[in-house]
Amino acid sequence: MQKVKMHGLVGDLWPNIRLMQLTGHWLLEYHEDSGGMGRLLRLAYCWLTTVLVFVQYGFLVCFLLLETYNADEMAAVTITTLFFLHSVTKFTFFALRSSYFYRTLGAWNQVNSHPLFAESNARHRATALSRMRKLLMIIGGITIAGVLSWITVTFLGEPVWEKTDPDNENETISVEVPQLPIYAWYPWDARSGMTYFMTFIYQLYWLFISLAHSNLLDVMFCCFVIFSCEQLKHLKEILQPLMELSATLDSVVPHSGDLFRAGSGGSTVALIGNGGKDGGNDFDIRGIYSDQRDFSGFQGGMTNGGTIGPNGLTRKQELMVRSAIKYWVERHKHVVKFVSSIGDAYGSALLLHMLTSTVTLTLLAYQATKVSGVDVYAASTIGYLVYTLGQVFVFCIHGNELIEESSSVMEAAYSCHWYDGSEEAKTFVQIVCQQCQKSLTVSGAKFFTVSLDLFASVFGAVVTYFMVLVQLN
Template sequence: MQKVKMHGLVGDLWPNIRLMQLTGHWLLEYHEDNGGLTRLLRQAYCWMTTLLLFTNFGFICCFLILETYSSDQMAGATITTLFFLHSVTKFAYFALRSKYFYRTLSAWNQMNSHPLFAESNARHRATSLSRMRKLLMIIGVGTILSVLAWTIITFLDEPVWEVTDPDNVNATITVEVPQLMIHAWYPWDARSGMAYMITFIYQLYWLFISLSHANLLDVLFCSFVIFACEQLKHLKEILQPLMDLSAALDSVVPNSGDLFRASSTSSNIPLITNGDGNDFDVRGIYSNQRDFSGFQGGNLINTNGGVGPNGLSKKQELLVRSAIKYWVERHKHVVKFVTSIGDAYGVALLLHMLTSTVTLTLLAYQATKIEGVDVYASTVIGYLFYTLAQVFVFCIFGNELIEESSSVMEAAYSCHWYDGSEEAKTFVQIVCQQCQKSLSVSGAKFFTVSLDLFASVFGAVVTYFMVLVQLK
């Protein structure tokens, strides 16, 4: 049995990852038992889920082509088809580009905190974990309620359609349709009997699985962005304490080449050694990054290195410099992490927005035909609210990422860098240079995920609706 250690970002996202595996996503890694037989069984389950998902979606497409008799029915069937196209495309997209998601998931698996700022890093990591799980719970409850509402509303409408009489174009006749959650064409008679019961159970399973596939992948995206935002908040929080530390180096000539050169050992800072050879636990002494009163004055003195003119031992100066280097490297890590999010989700976001735009346009057309509070009105409003909510979830967290990354440079400029050492001024210049461009996630370079995007989409839908109302 191969044990997998769940730490880093993968450990934080374990509930979401586990739910994706249970619903049949092609997420074959991160299992405790990844042996040959169990992996084969998981692959068989994923293939079965793929077959069931695409088969029923194919039946929905056949219904759109074969059994729609008017423009209104065709518009409604098109909305349903586009609505579930999200689930199908995201499921297939994840299966085909899973290596990009694995790369993003493993981006933070190695712990790389600095002993001086471990408390701040741990606190923001805990905050991100809490926000991730709260979001997962909200989306999960919303998914279950949507399936229940979809099922209940099915039995509130008459299972008949009025269609044009083929023998008399001026008359209409009623056609009985199966009382199912989703209108679809089946090669069997699903209107009654055992065939109806099996079809109903199949649609109920398919409805839950398809909504879960899309929503869990959306939650994964939002969780990535939340994690990046909390890391940026962590970096902003430690800027002022870092300036206070760096001010102790005002008598030392900085060597920017050594200071900002990438170091693979910055996450494993050595402990400071006293005269008798015993090690001080720096993590315990500086667990609160706001308390540096004992740092100067030689309280932690290396007798081998002596105390410099600034009152710090050589090991303490190295610790301060490593703290500055930690900030620069952590920010670079966040930038690479956000880039990997864009690589994993860029095309999926583009497809999502294209599909949502067409769906919302058709829903605006359907909304002009609402004449009262009935099943039709509830269905149109439900589709509209759900589609807008999907877009809003992306945009609200994408906008938070832009705002947090933009405020890093402001925090660096306002942290009294002018009272610090030459080393601190050099550090602030590098921070401002790195943060000139805000971090963001784009839809394959066509648009930036932000609240401005949501406002544009919502405004276009409202404008189209008003035009249709006036034309009517």
């Protein structure tokens, strides 16, 4: 059993992971107790959650098949059924393919940084962590607000349905239904008494757990993409300093300047440390980030007894410069593999999500044409519509950010002063431009690319299908 790892991406996603475990997701790793009674209790809790979620969804499907008598009722219950299908499919998908998620979570557990670029890497990692937690708080707040709104709407509506009289098709009769958040069929009488109270508690639990299952898995996807985007920003930021560093390999007097000025902070970080003073060495990160503003550390090789080469660098300093190029390439390869693992983990789930959302939005658009005023029906329809659109948009906006950031890497490589660099650096830039011609993307089982273009396509498909329904009506 895997122990808790508070470093790397797992540490950054720790709040999201804990919430997934608390809501009964089959995320059995990353616990302090690695086995024994703790593991048995976690298995029992996951199985209990699975049974409760599927039983209630089964009751919802039974209501659709047994209790709806006209097109309007069937459309309304179908929307609810499709809406919660997201939760059921994602919960099942994660349970069956958890190994892919573990692989993605473990992809960045080991610290993989270069002493010269540690400050930039740490800053962008902190930015990613801040964005992840802010997104988790926003989606968590929306989830809680959605449950509270659902309960509020429940008690504002009338617990009566107008149904066609089975004995006379030309007349309608009023049928009392339980005042519950979700219309569902039950093998017991849930209209009053203790059975009503217990059913209401069950539905309240199911409503919160279902929304949490879906939203927490969506948040994890967005966090993966955010982390990838910040790593790409880190690589773009260090390209120019990397070129200026490489110029020292072909020149006796290296370029000077504030190479590691943060893009937003404006602080200067020097490249080489105190030249071996105070017992330091060329690879000591404490010496690398000193307050000097030029390459005097590179030229101070005599102070530490090193051998000065024709370019004015000691052997260790020259190796450090060459290793910086290797670091960039290896880190970019890591990002590419990480994005590929995201697609492997989420591909089929994204495809099912978009297909289900398209059908749901089409039915919601049709139901919206029946809104005649400000009432419970209008509030429910608009709530479903905004929530479903938001679920699609949150995927697409982050997927589009990944495409834009990966595309801009090639522009950053061409814009840096590669012509002043060494021959190695010029070859390196050619390789970067070649490798970055194709943007990094996350696809839905190879059928589509997650981007704002996908959002526009879904919206266009909804409009088309809506017009067909209107004509058929």
